[in-house]
Amino acid sequence: MAGEMVGCKDENSLPHSFGSRPWLFVMHGTRKRTCTFFDPINNSMEERILPEFLQGKACLGCYGEWILFSNELTRECFFLNTISFSKINIPPPSDSLDFISGTVSISSPPNTSNCVVVLICSSKTFLLVFSLGTTSWNKVPINYLNENMSSLMGASVIHNERLFALTSRDETLAIDVPSLARGCVEMTVINRLKLCPMSYYWFVFLVKCAGDLFSIALHSYGRGQLVTHVEVRRLELSSKGCNEMHWRRVQDIGDHTFFLSGNYGGSLPANMAWGAQCNCIYFPANMAIQILFGRPNPQLHLFTRERCWIGKATVGFSNKYTLEEDSLNSFGVAETKETDSTIIGKDDENKMVISRRWDELPIDLLELLLPRLSLVDCLRLPSVCKGWSYAKSSVQKGKVCPWLMHLPNLKYGSCKFFDPFYCKEYTLKSDALDAQDHLALRFSKGGWVVITEGNHRVFILNPFTAQIINLPSLDNYIFDGISFMSLPASPDFVVYGFSFQMYGEYVVISSWRPGEEEWVSHEFRSSSPFFPSSNNPVLFQGEFYCLGRKGELGVFNPEMESWNVLCKPEPILLVVPWYGDEYCHLLELNGELISVFKEDDIKKPIHLFKLNQSEMVWKKVEHLGDMTLFVDRRNSIAIPALEKKYVNRIYIPKFEGNRDSKKVIFYSMEDNRYHPCVQTHTVEEPVTCVWMEPNLHLHKS
Numbered sequence: 001m002a003g004e005m006v007g008c009k010d011e012n013s014l015p016h017s018f019g020s021r022p023w024l025f026v027m028h029g030t031r032k033r034t035c036t037f038f039d040p041i042n043n044s045m046e047e048r049i050l051p052e053f054l055q056g057k058a059c060l061g062c063y064g065e066w067i068l069f070s071n072e073l074t075r076e077c078f079f080l081n082t083i084s085f086s087k088i089n090i091p092p093p094s095d096s097l098d099f100i101s102g103t104v105s106i107s108s109p110p111n112t113s114n115c116v117v118v119l120i121c122s123s124k125t126f127l128l129v130f131s132l133g134t135t136s137w138n139k140v141p142i143n144y145l146n147e148n149m150s151s152l153m154g155a156s157v158i159h160n161e162r163l164f165a166l167t168s169r170d171e172t173l174a175i176d177v178p179s180l181a182r183g184c185v186e187m188t189v190i191n192r193l194k195l196c197p198m199s200y201y202w203f204v205f206l207v208k209c210a211g212d213l214f215s216i217a218l219h220s221y222g223r224g225q226l227v228t229h230v231e232v233r234r235l236e237l238s239s240k241g242c243n244e245m246h247w248r249r250v251q252d253i254g255d256h257t258f259f260l261s262g263n264y265g266g267s268l269p270a271n272m273a274w275g276a277q278c279n280c281i282y283f284p285a286n287m288a289i290q291i292l293f294g295r296p297n298p299q300l301h302l303f304t305r306e307r308c309w310i311g312k313a314t315v316g317f318s319n320k321y322t323l324e325e326d327s328l329n330s331f332g333v334a335e336t337k338e339t340d341s342t343i344i345g346k347d348d349e350n351k352m353v354i355s356r357r358w359d360e361l362p363i364d365l366l367e368l369l370l371p372r373l374s375l376v377d378c379l380r381l382p383s384v385c386k387g388w389s390y391a392k393s394s395v396q397k398g399k400v401c402p403w404l405m406h407l408p409n410l411k412y413g414s415c416k417f418f419d420p421f422y423c424k425e426y427t428l429k430s431d432a433l434d435a436q437d438h439l440a441l442r443f444s445k446g447g448w449v450v451i452t453e454g455n456h457r458v459f460i461l462n463p464f465t466a467q468i469i470n471l472p473s474l475d476n477y478i479f480d481g482i483s484f485m486s487l488p489a490s491p492d493f494v495v496y497g498f499s500f501q502m503y504g505e506y507v508v509i510s511s512w513r514p515g516e517e518e519w520v521s522h523e524f525r526s527s528s529p530f531f532p533s534s535n536n537p538v539l540f541q542g543e544f545y546c547l548g549r550k551g552e553l554g555v556f557n558p559e560m561e562s563w564n565v566l567c568k569p570e571p572i573l574l575v576v577p578w579y580g581d582e583y584c585h586l587l588e589l590n591g592e593l594i595s596v597f598k599e600d601d602i603k604k605p606i607h608l609f610k611l612n613q614s615e616m617v618w619k620k621v622e623h624l625g626d627m628t629l630f631v632d633r634r635n636s637i638a639i640p641a642l643e644k645k646y647v648n649r650i651y652i653p654k655f656e657g658n659r660d661s662k663k664v665i666f667y668s669m670e671d672n673r674y675h676p677c678v679q680t681h682t683v684e685e686p687v688t689c690v691w692m693e694p695n696l697h698l699h700k701s
Contacts, residue, residue, distance in 0.1 A: 015039075015046045022259060022268065022282075027059050040259070040282050054080075061104030061117075061264075068104060068117070079110040086111075093119060093128050093137045102128070103154045103263040105163060107177050116181050118163055122154040127163075129180045138183055142173070154263040157206040159213045164206050164235075170194075172215075174245065190245050193217070193233070194438060194454070207265035209256050214267075215247055216260060218283060219687055229687030230281065252279050259283075401646075402630045402637050402693050404653055404664065405449065405463070406686035407439055415463060420630075420651050420664040421642065432461050432468050440688045442479075443536050444635055446487045447695020450495075452477050460488065460495075464696050471495065472518050479510075481536040481634075483544060485558065488514075489697075496544060496558065498537055504529035507563055509556055524563035530554050531576050533584045534633050540588050547586035547595060549576050551609070551618060568616035572597060572609060587636035589627060594638075596631055596650070598667075602674045602683065606650055606667045624648045624669055630691040637691050653691070655684045 015023070015037045024038035033055050038045045057069040057076075070077045070092065079088040088110050107116040110132055119128040119137070125145040130137045145151055145167065156165040163175040172190040179186040193204065193215060202219045212234055219229040233247040259266045260283040270278030403417040408427075413434040418425045433439060437454030444450070452458050455477050460469040469488055479497035486493050497510040497519070507530070510521040530548055537544040537556070546554040551572030554565045572584075572595070585596040593611040595618065598604070608621035628646050630637040632653040641647040648669040655662050656676055665683065667674050 015048070025059070027057065061106055063106040064109055066106075066110050068106070081111075088132075090117070090130060090132070091136060103156055105156045105158045107158045107161070116158075116177055118156070118158070118177070118180060120152050120154060120156050120165055123151045123168075125151055127152075127175075127180065129183075131181045140180055140183060140185060142175075142185055142187075144173075144185075144187070144189065153204075155204050155206050156263070157208060157213070157265075159206075159208050164213060166193075166204055166206070172247070188245065190235070191247065193247055203260075205258075205260045205263070205265035207258055207260070207267050209253065209258070209267040210269075214250075214253065214258075216258060216265065216281065218260070218281075227283070228685050253281075254279065257282065400694055401628075401639065401642055402651075402691040404630075404632070404686075404689055405441060405444070405692050406653075406689035407433070407441065412436075412439065418655075418662070418664060420666070421646070423661075423663050425662065428463055430461070430463060430466060432459070432463075432466065441690040442634060443482045443484075444690045444692035445484050447693055447697075448484075448488060449690060449692055450482055462695055464694055469514075471512055472516070474519070480532045480534075481546065483537045483539060485539065494558070496537070496556070498532070498544075498546060498556070500530060500532050504531045507554070509563065511558075522561060526554070526563070526565045528565050530565050533586070535583075535585045535636060536634050538586045538588060538593070538636075540593055545586060545593060547584055549573070549584060551584065551595060551597070553611075566616070569611060569618045572607075572618055583633065585631045585636040587629070587631075587638055589624075589629075589638045594621065596629070596636065598631075598652075602654070602665065605672050606669075608669075622669070624650075632689055632691050635690050635692075637693065639693075651691075653685055653689045 022040060024040055026036035026038065027050075033049055034047050035050050035054075036045055036047055054069065056073070057071050060068040060070050062068065065081055065083045066079045066088075067082060068077070068079055075092045077090050077092040079090065081087075090110075102122070103120045105118045105120070107118075108114055110117075113133060115132040117130040117132075119130075121128070126139055126141045128137045129140050142152075148169065150167045150169045150171070153166045153168055156163060158164075158177060161177050163173075163177055163180065165173045165175065167173060170192040172193070174188040174190060176186040202217050205216045205218075207214045207216060214235070215233045217231040218227045219231070220227050232250050232253060234250050236246055236248045237244075253267075255270050255278040256267050257270050257278060258281045259268075260281060270280075401419070401421050403419055405415055405417050407415050413431070414427055414429045415433055416425055416427055433451075435453045437457075440452045442450040442452055447464065448460050448462050450458065450460050456473045456475070458471040458474060458477065460471065461467070467488075478499045480500050481498040483496055484493065485496070493514060495512045499508045499510070500506070501508060504526060506523055506525055508521055508523050510519040512519050530546070530552065531550070532554070533547045533549050535547055537546045539545075542557075542559070544556040544558065546556070548554065548571070551569070552565065553569065554563065556563050583598055583600065585598075587594055587596070589610075592613075595609045595611070596606060597609070598606040608624075609618035610621050611617075612619050624647065626641050626647050627638050628641045628648075629650040630639075631650060641649075650667040650669070652665055652667065654665045656665055657663050663676060665674055665676070
């Protein structure tokens with residue numbers, strides 16, 4: 001199909017290096033006569049005046065050098081060739097809003113007779129299909145979605161004459177495109193994507209690359225927040241037929257570069273991206289902005305309706321998380337050999353050598369040294385002298401700060417610990433962490449960590465003693481919070497899980513005691529809707545206190561088996577914030593309940609409140625005294641400061657710096673600032689992590 005010429009291309013409307021590298025092309029709609037070009041490689045931008053016929057238009061999709069434009073007001077819809085500036089008009093859908101909220105996939109260039117345009121409307125159960133050469137769009141229902149109470153989610157791509165589209169059930173539909181052109185649906189349902197369960201928001205993209213199809217999931221803890229985790233999968237095609245297609249996780253994308261945003265993705269070999277790094281993914285810093293991608297030859301265009309900038313993340317996780325200061329699994333088990341110490345003293349003329357055994361070092365002196373050593377150095381003591389083997393138990397009586405435990409991406413069978421005071425990271429290998437599905441750290445107390453594998457398995461692990469307690473499997477892990485009555489060694493050890501349902505109107509509280517084969521669950525109705533924070537319940541004076549996202553409190557009494565949403569204290573916030581916009585934490589501090597409210601933005605201050613139990617009101621706290629707090633998405637720990645320089649600090653689970661100089665970020669209540677002073681784009685946060693207090697004591701059943 002030939003295109004109508006709409007004029008000569010104005011070189012002044014394009015950057016000078018346009019066509020030589022990937023570009024981010026920003027349309028501003030009716031607000032401005034200009035468009036903005038972003039160079040994601042050099043992080044530069046240029047403002048250019050749009051040709052008059054493009055002003056007020058929105059970019060909808062691309063194929064090669066062809067871009068699909070639409071105007072919501074005039075209902076004009078056309079393809080534009082960025083090389084020849086030829087134009088092909090097509091009719092708009094019957095509802096122009098479908099275009100604005102939908103995702104467009106194009107089978108082939110619009111100047112070919114077999115071009116099919118498919119519009120997916122998010123949360124719908126039908127497709128809108130247009131075949132070049134016809135005069136209208138065809139509405140094609142997908143009965144499978146209605147039968148399975150599912151809907152389309154937006155991300156789609158046409159690959160090998162199939163439309164691949166994601167559903168609200170994390171399934172992938174592979175629909176035969178020629179069948180759509182005939183008004184029917186011939187499709188295959190591919191297995192569900194098993195996404196990491198710890199993030200509240202994720203964006204999934206489908207990208208064609210070198211004959212393969214990839215799915216890329218970018219995870220974050222909130223809207224427009226830092227991307228914390230990247231999962232890449234390749235579609236595997238079995239020789240048995242289409243029904244055997246499945247997604248398989250991969251650790252890298254080789255010598256290619258991906259460009260992602262909104263519901264769209266594109267790829268280029270790194271040597272064609274003119275400066276882009278191979279094995280890298282480029283994406284906007286704020287994933288709430290919708291961007292469209294195309295692949296003109298040889299340049300790659302990226303489109304958006306709003307202003308944004310491009311960030312990047314390395315896909316090669318093994319290169320990103322390789323900091324291994326020490327291997328913890330060898331501590332305290334190395335062969336010990338008694339050695340002599342050599343003390344050399346020197347006077348004016350003589351040198352004196354005195355040989356003494358290490359086990360002759362006075363015990364009192366050794367006890368004085370322990371609090372000044374890092375936990376790892378304390379664990380090494382038995383390797384120096386057998387007589388010091390008792391130090392392994394003495395360490396627990398010394399000053400040990402919480403460590404940040406996290407799971408390295410794509411490295412099952414090990415975990416990492418970061419010591420925030422010594423700024424060192426350690427790797428621990430554990431058979432208990434050699435999993436087949438996603439692992440998530442849910443809760444920690446007294447050195448024990450609650451971990452889930454996939455959606456069914458739950459276990460409690462002491463990573464330092466390698467002791468494990470397997471809990472009964474769940475049909476589906478839906479706990480909003482989980483906690484203990486006491487540690488596993490105690491006779492009253494009970495695990496409680498809290499699940500809030502029906503928009504906070506009900507809570508299901510499940511319990512498990514050692515020896516029981518199943519969870520015991522009870523349902524309670526809340527006196528008022530309760531929207532829990534991500535923080536786990538806190539055991540306080542024999543009851544579990546749950547903090548709501550506005551600052552209200554819910555209380556569960558395990559002895560009375562009762563649940564109550566308290567009328568007081570009154571909420572701190574007026575409205576319920578979205579997950580990721582603001583986080584609130586609850587913990588016990590010196591016999592009092594403390595709530596911590598912090599926005600995800602590290603430029604915003606942290607606010608602390610203390611519950612006045614006599615008046616049942618939250619009182620503002622300006623100082624922590626001699627205490628240090630450690631808060632993460634799920635857990636909160638308070639300890640007496642190990643040294644004076646650590647007082648009045650709140651440590652959060654975010655890192656700053658590279659692999660050789662990584663530091664945990666903390667907030668100082670002294671100057672109401674985060675330290676070290678960092679830029680948002682240099683901050684890194686593990687996708688699943690928890691502060692935990694190392695516990696070297698063996699639990700005896």
